[in-house]
Amino acid sequence: MSTDDDRPLAILGRVLIDRTVIDDGVVILLGDKILEVGRRGHVDIPVNPRRLDVPDRIISPGFIDVHIMGRVGAMPRTTRLASPGML
DSSP: OOOGGGSOEEEEEEEEETTEEEEEEEEEEETTEEEEEEEBTTBOOOSSOEEEEEEEEEEOTTOOOOOOOSTTSOOOTTOOOSSTTOO
16 A cells, blocks of 8 residues: 555646746656656656645745845744844
8 A cells, every 4th residue: 555655746837947937837746856847738647646736826846945034044033142122
């Protein structure tokens, strides 16, 4: 018997690749790997995948957000700063 983690995940929605939006896009994932990206009908969707339909979202496969707020990088809320009044 397979678990959900064993099955590929098909995410269907608008896909942003190389500054191009594919309105009827598909991203196929297996675990933490991107297997395939493209327009529905051009991507082989595996049999019986987990499926996530997100027509109102933009999917950016492989995008890593490295923006960090704070003076010295990410700071937990419990960190006390030297100057009172600073967030």
